[in-house]
Amino acid sequence: MYEQGIDNQTQRSLAEGVSMSLHPAGLAVRTSAYLFDFFIRLVAMAAIGIITAMLGKAGGGIFLISYFVVSWGYYIYFEGKNGQTPGKKRYGLVVVQDNGLPAHFAHAIIRNLLRVADSFPFVYALGIVTVLSSKEFKRIGDWAAGTLVVYKESTVDLNIDDGGEVCSPPIQLSTTEQLAIIEFAKRCDTLSEARQVELANVLAPVLGDIEQPTHMQIKAYARYYIGQSVSSTRNV
Amino acid sequence: MKQNQFIQSKSENWKRFEAHCNQADNLPSNFPTQFRQICSDLSIAKTRNYSPTLVQNLNRLVQLGQTHLYKGSSLSLRQILHVFTRDFPTALYTTRYYMWGSFFAFYGFGLLAFIWVLISPDAIYHFLDPQSVNNLESMYNPSGSTQSLIRGADSDVLMLGVYIFNNIGIAFQMIGGGALFGIGALIPLLFNSFYLGAVFAHMLNVGYTSTFYSFVISHGSFELMAIVVAGAAGSKIGFSLLAPGNYTRAYAFKAAGKQVMPLIVGAFVMLFIAAFIEAFWSPRDIPSAYKYFIGSIGWLFVCYRLYKGVRYGT
Structure with a gap:
């Protein structure tokens, strides 16, 4: 069930009686998605900061509440909604459960609270180590929530467009x-x-x-x- | 059947299926049947060794169909309340040993620090630096200005922000950090228990009971019990790695994550309630008797509900 082919895809058996292939996303593309999300959060917090700065003391309270919501809720909201934060969407990634089904809010909550463990002791060091040392690129949060980050469209581009000769082979291949x-x-x-x-x-x-x-x-x-x-x- | 014939006879279905997925809000009633048909097409294509492009395209359709067919429910206030009132007590029961452990660690060590500082008042400086002791004393000095000053609504909102950001943030960090073999949960738990035990004793020593105790009693029930819940949740995740029992570590870790989910929601809701009480009720300038009365009811309620959860799962 967990065999890996030459194309770095993993197979998942479905209840419908067929196995589906998933393409787990590696460290580089996930880092890019993270940085993109980080940038969005930064801009959002700057905008909120400017607005609440005009509201005096109460504004300070609203700022702290929004900071809490953005820092903890951003990932939980987007990943619980459809498995994709804006950054993941941009890079064509999606969070799914281990068995390939879409992730729910419960998974998103666990997965993202454990960012604390992944970012220990600094800049996601532990998370990077666990991603690199696991077959399906799981960080600690993924292990606890039972989730995977995969490419949404597992279309490895198969097109060859050189207009050369086409020939049907004499034997059948798998x-x-x-x-x-x-x-x-x-x-x-x-x-x-x-x-x-x-x-x-x-x-x-x-x-x-x-x-x-x-x-x-x-x-x-x-x-x-x-x-x-x-x-x-x-x-x- | 040749591949081309296969594609010709099915491509109409595939296009229709994809169109249904793209306008996802109203799926037709026979969508599951269509989905199974696609799955069957994929398995046919695989067993007959059809071209990778075709297999890949069908695989994509299956993936797409799954996201719509097995979608989770959306986040709503009703669902959070449902988890809080139904799943939270059950989760308290399944993690009862961790709850008791966390409870005794927090209040036991807190009591030790309390007694120690009560007996030798200078011991407070083992736990806090002189600067923070001074701050605390000026904050709760009955003759000082901080308490008697009528706080405006705007500073109430400011404090609400501080409590939400700070307290819930600490609880979340305890749960997340708990994955590091429970260390990330236990250190903040013990730190807070020593700190609070020492401060409670020090306030008794300097005689600021009327302001300090009447301030903390109302929200303390929700806040201090939520910390116990967060400590239990964090250590449950961490200890599942240390002692996975009959399971593999990976499986035990995943199962623990699933079990503590309601505890996270529970701690969150409790701290959310506590933040509102702390910001809007606790600092009100009313006779302490009211605060003690309401606060005691709060403690009884919280302890009763948690005990019922831990003991009977209801």
Whole structure:
């Protein structure tokens, strides 16, 4: 159930009898989302500060109450509502339960109160360590609440747009294997010709008789697997 | 069936499903059926090894459908009250050992500090620096100006802000910091118990009882008991890591998080009530007898409800 494929996705079995894949978000993108949220909170508090400064002593009280609400309630409100703070929304992240279902307010409350533990002793040091040392990038709050931060659309961009030849493969491959073929084709841009040949030749015995060099052939298969049809591209 | 045929026969359904998800406020009554259909399509696509793009797209639809089908209820005052009146007592019962531990730690050590300072008045300087002792004395001096001055409504609001920000913030920090093996909960709990015990004794020593005790009695019931609840919640989370019992640590930690959720809401509501009492009722310039009377009722009520929760879960 928790096996991880080549694309860093985790599988979750659903009650509906199928397993769904989730793509946990790593440290870098979550830090970016955090900083974005931090900036929003900063601006909000500055605005409230300016307004309440004009209201004298009572304004001070209102400022402290709003500071309390913004510092504790911001995450709880947004994550409880639809799993996305503005920062997470911007980076396409969402908080879900361990089993892939949407997070509720109860999860958001636990998850965000435990930021205290995550930020111990300074700048989220403990949280960073726990994120980096767990398979699904969970910080302490995520462990306690049973939540995950995942990419909302787990669409790894599979498009190859080079207008090359499309060829239907002679043997049937599983989805994961097809994915490996596509990943290879996508990565060819960053590989030297010699390295491409070297990698592709591993498959040569399996593919058998083919009319062009193996790496070209595999790229043609990749185009087929991402959904380009054999006949239409031949006319181009 | 070839992949293309499969897509052709189903794509109409997929588009309709996605359109339903996008205007989420009124889902059709057969939405669950449609969702199951999508799930079935995904499993067909997977077992037949259809192309990754198709699988990924269906996976996205399943994820989308789930967020609408299994959405939690929205946050409302009614729900908070429901958790406070129904789930909070039950959670008190399930965490009763932690509640008792936290209770005796807080009041036991508080009593020790109280007795110590009562016997040797200079011991107050073990707990507080002279500056804060002076501040406290001037604040509660019966002949001084602070108490007799009629406080305006604006400083009441200011103090309300201070109490909410400060007290609820401390309680939340105790609960969150408790995840560090309970240390983050116990240190503030013990610190506050020593501090308060020493201050109570010192006020008795210098004879400022009429102002100090009449001030703290009203909100003290909610506030001091909420600290006990927060201490119990924090240590419950932390100790689940130290002694997970028959579970794995990860599972015990998660289960503890779920169990203390109502305690968090409970401590929050109690401190919220306490902040209002402290800001608007406690400083009122009325005969102390009223305050003692109302305050005692508050203590009886809070202790009775908490005891019922811890003992019977109601």
